[in-house]
Amino acid sequence: MIATISLTPSPRHDNPLFKKKFRRQDDERPNKRLKTNVQDASSSQSAVSDSAGSSKASQNSKRNKKKIPSGIAEQRRDLPITKGKDRIIEHIREHDVTILIGETGSGKTTQVPQYLLESGIGGAIAITQPRRVAATSLAARVSTEQGTPLGTRVGYSVRFDECSDPRPGVTRIKYVTDGMLVREMMSDPTLGKYNVIIIDEAHERTLRTDLLLARLKDAMRQRNDVVRDAKGKHKEGSGPLKVVVMSATLDAEKFSLYFNKAPIVYVAGRQHPVQIYHAKQPQADYVEAATRVFWQVHNTYTKEGGDVLIFLPGQEDIESAEKELRHFAKLLPDSAMQVFVLPMYASLPPSSQRPIFAPAPPHTRKCILATNIAETSLTIPGVRFVIDTGKCKEKRFMVAGGAAGAAAGGGGGVDTLLTRDITQSSALQRAGRAGREGPGYCFRLYTEDAFRAMPAAPEPEILRCSLTSGLLQLKCLGQDLQELDLIDMPSVDAVHAALKTLWLLGALSSTQELTRTGHQMAMFPLEPTYARAILASCEFGCTREVLDIVSVLSASAKLLVDVSDQRESIVEERAKFRSLSGDHVTMLNIMRAYEEVCASADAEGSTKGAGKAARKEWCRKHFLNERALIEARNIRAQLTQTCERLKIDPQASVFSKSASTSDIVTDEAEDKIVKALAHGLAQNSAFLQPDGTYKQTMGRSTVKIHPSSVLCGKKVPAVVYDELVFTSQVYARNVSSIPKAFFATLGALNQQRS
Numbered sequence: 001m002i003a004t005i006s007l008t009p010s011p012r013h014d015n016p017l018f019k020k021k022f023r024r025q026d027d028e029r030p031n032k033r034l035k036t037n038v039q040d041a042s043s044s045q046s047a048v049s050d051s052a053g054s055s056k057a058s059q060n061s062k063r064n065k066k067k068i069p070s071g072i073a074e075q076r077r078d079l080p081i082t083k084g085k086d087r088i089i090e091h092i093r094e095h096d097v098t099i100l101i102g103e104t105g106s107g108k109t110t111q112v113p114q115y116l117l118e119s120g121i122g123g124a125i126a127i128t129q130p131r132r133v134a135a136t137s138l139a140a141r142v143s144t145e146q147g148t149p150l151g152t153r154v155g156y157s158v159r160f161d162e163c164s165d166p167r168p169g170v171t172r173i174k175y176v177t178d179g180m181l182v183r184e185m186m187s188d189p190t191l192g193k194y195n196v197i198i199i200d201e202a203h204e205r206t207l208r209t210d211l212l213l214a215r216l217k218d219a220m221r222q223r224n225d226v227v228r229d230a231k232g233k234h235k236e237g238s239g240p241l242k243v244v245v246m247s248a249t250l251d252a253e254k255f256s257l258y259f260n261k262a263p264i265v266y267v268a269g270r271q272h273p274v275q276i277y278h279a280k281q282p283q284a285d286y287v288e289a290a291t292r293v294f295w296q297v298h299n300t301y302t303k304e305g306g307d308v309l310i311f312l313p314g315q316e317d318i319e320s321a322e323k324e325l326r327h328f329a330k331l332l333p334d335s336a337m338q339v340f341v342l343p344m345y346a347s348l349p350p351s352s353q354r355p356i357f358a359p360a361p362p363h364t365r366k367c368i369l370a371t372n373i374a375e376t377s378l379t380i381p382g383v384r385f386v387i388d389t390g391k392c393k394e395k396r397f398m399v400a401g402g403a404a405g406a407a408a409g410g411g412g413g414v415d416t417l418l419t420r421d422i423t424q425s426s427a428l429q430r431a432g433r434a435g436r437e438g439p440g441y442c443f444r445l446y447t448e449d450a451f452r453a454m455p456a457a458p459e460p461e462i463l464r465c466s467l468t469s470g471l472l473q474l475k476c477l478g479q480d481l482q483e484l485d486l487i488d489m490p491s492v493d494a495v496h497a498a499l500k501t502l503w504l505l506g507a508l509s510s511t512q513e514l515t516r517t518g519h520q521m522a523m524f525p526l527e528p529t530y531a532r533a534i535l536a537s538c539e540f541g542c543t544r545e546v547l548d549i550v551s552v553l554s555a556s557a558k559l560l561v562d563v564s565d566q567r568e569s570i571v572e573e574r575a576k577f578r579s580l581s582g583d584h585v586t587m588l589n590i591m592r593a594y595e596e597v598c599a600s601a602d603a604e605g606s607t608k609g610a611g612k613a614a615r616k617e618w619c620r621k622h623f624l625n626e627r628a629l630i631e632a633r634n635i636r637a638q639l640t641q642t643c644e645r646l647k648i649d650p651q652a653s654v655f656s657k658s659a660s661t662s663d664i665v666t667d668e669a670e671d672k673i674v675k676a677l678a679h680g681l682a683q684n685s686a687f688l689q690p691d692g693t694y695k696q697t698m699g700r701s702t703v704k705i706h707p708s709s710v711l712c713g714k715k716v717p718a719v720v721y722d723e724l725v726f727t728s729q730v731y732a733r734n735v736s737s738i739p740k741a742f743f744a745t746l747g748a749l750n751q752q753r754s
């Protein structure tokens with residue numbers, strides 16, 4: 001039914017980066033390194049002691065015990081890392097910093113924290129992950145391995161979602177996003193409550209990871225130097241801070257040098273082989289090639305079963321592959337193995353991601369279409385086949401005028417996502433998602449030559465992304481980016497661009513001192529622009545409304561559901577929410593109307609099920625994604641707490657107390673709300689040109705209003721917007737109209753308030 005693509009098996013299916021490093025460390029510095037060479041993990045007999053029975057673990061109350069599912073202890077014992085357990089522990093005990101390199105799936109992320117817990121080195125351990133889905137799913141897995149409910153001994157902390165026990169000493173292993181740990185440092189600069197910080201997937205070089213590493217160097221200096229004896233050994237029980245840097249694809253030498261020649265520990269061996277195939281010819285259309293190879297796999301490996309994970313760059317590609325695959329999946333005869341297509345991208349809410357981690361129904365193959373959120377750390381149960389398109393979306397700072405790269409900064413730029421070829425490191429990580437529960441296969445839709453020509457590792461985010469939010473957090477720690485001992489220094493221009501943005505927002509004074517406004521902004525787990533809008537809302541008496549809007553904008557799920565063949569019904573159903581001021585107040589009207597629906601369902605005393613059904617039906621009727629609204633309500637609850645801590649009244653509203661939540665916002669109220677938002681979004685503003693396009697006020701780009709905006713075609717004189725979308729044109733998305741005169745007063749106002 002579908003033409004096939006020629007793929008050739010690769011003669012070498014191990015990680016070449018790893019092999020090269022492994023040989024070199026053997027040859028060059030045998031004494032400085034520790035080798036844990038496990039070629040045949042299946043023959044390993046060294047049992048892992050049952051951690052649930054360890055003395056530390058027994059401190060947890062009995063009600064926090066759960067039965068460890070059968071087979072888990074055996075699975076742990078058979079991991080390649082098991083044989084190196086004692087040496088890894090010994091090594092971490094001996095050194096402040098350890099670099100640990102091991103093949104994908106060898107057991108680093110799940111086992112090392114448990115080893116540290118069992119050995120007593122880790123009283124409290126934090127393990128960073130670049131992505132929230134990895135942090136939450138790993139915490140769940142390790143809780144199961146420990147036989148304790150999630151959120152007790154093992155927990156996680158990601159933005160807007162904390163699952164750990166606040167009592168000291170209860171949560172011992174915490175999986176956190178790197179951003180959350182940077183945030184934690186703002187209240188506890190030396191991270192005093194942790195004994196060990198594990199930086200996992202360090203090869204990704206996120207901005208937060210780089211900032212964390214530099215800050216950890218400082219924290220170690222402060223915490224460890226005072227607790228050494230004359231010989232430089234740690235005094236017993238003095239609780240130094242230890243750092244472990246882990247990855248399968250890291251430039252270990254560079255990290256070792258950065259940490260004063262920290263030792264590198266290599267864990268050799270993978271548990272299951274992964275056979276890699278490359279396309280014989282380059283593929284022009286990667287979405288089409290991916291769907292074709294999926295059917296090749298499905299038809300070839302019929303008896304064996306096993307789920308398929310396809311890596312695509314972004315949500316749009318995923319949606320088009322999903323449509324295509326679902327269409328053909330429906331045509332499968334009942335007797336054939338069925339196909340269950342599941343998208344996976346960052347803005348998909350956690351509840352929709354759940355089926356991805358559940359076993360496929362009988363006689364069915366899961367086909368997961370993922371962005372690079374599934375690239376590192378994750379074990380998706382059942383996945384045996386990986387199809388890698390070789391493409392990803394990469395965040396890059398676009399300066400005004402369209403040039404990419406933070407180096408060309410100067411203000412007025414935005415982070416944007418561009419599709420590009422992946423690196424060798426990503427290709428190896430992607431292949432590593434197969435072969436975790438048994439032998440696997442990886443089908444690369446690019447040639448072997450193309451693989452060899454790829455750069456080894458991604459460019460660090462610090463060299464290509466906006467530094468604004470990271471710089472603000474550092475300022476709160478009393479530190480300047482330029483003072484930090486970073487692995488790679490960003491360009492002077494990029495730093496200046498971030499400083500300028502923070503100054504325009506009123507977060508920094510003209511002498512670059514952190515202002516009170518800046519300090520307050522950093523307390524919000526938000527981009528500085530949104531945090532500034534919330535602070536500005538106090539002056540306009542509309543905090544409640546701005547919190548609603550910012551919560552909707554911060555939700556990972558999209559609020560508006562677009563059904564291309566029902567455009568007219570959509571316009572009609574949503575007409576009552578539409579605000580002439582633009583998309584932000586329209587969002588507010590939706591949120592308020594939803595609150596009314598929730599309140600009336602509660603007031604009528606309807607049963608929980610009926611109330612839920614009523615809310616769902618209301619969302620369906622208005623083509624709204626209820627998940628986005630539920631998520632926004634949760635986010636608002638958290639932002640409300642931050643406001644209360646800062647003594648900001650979160651209920652200050654342009655509406656009287658007796659007003660119904662379905663009352664439509666008046667012109668005067670609209671004006672206040674949009675002005676408060678504009679205090680945050682002033683850099684994202686543009687003026688109408690005679691030809692109907694808009695020219696950025698703080699940049700050179702010409703932008704158009706996105707077709708999804710209520711202001712599309714309205715030709716208002718000036719707008720502010722949340723983001724720019726780069727397709728064949730540059731579009732401003734989530735747009736509001738703002739009086740031109742407002743900008744004349746803005747700079748002076750910001751500085752006055754700071």
Ligand SMILES: Nc1ncnc2c1ncn2[C@@H]1O[C@H](COP(=O)(O)OP(=O)(O)OP(=O)(O)O)[C@@H](O)[C@H]1O
Binds near residue numbers: 106108109110378
């Ligand atoms: N949720 C899970 N369900 C089933 N098995 C799992 C799960 N999580 C981990 N495993 C098993 O534990 C093994 C080790 O996983 P772990 O994440 O510790 O490896 P890793 O060395 O950190 O890999 P990577 O470098 O890819 O992150 C997996 O290969 C898999 O066999």
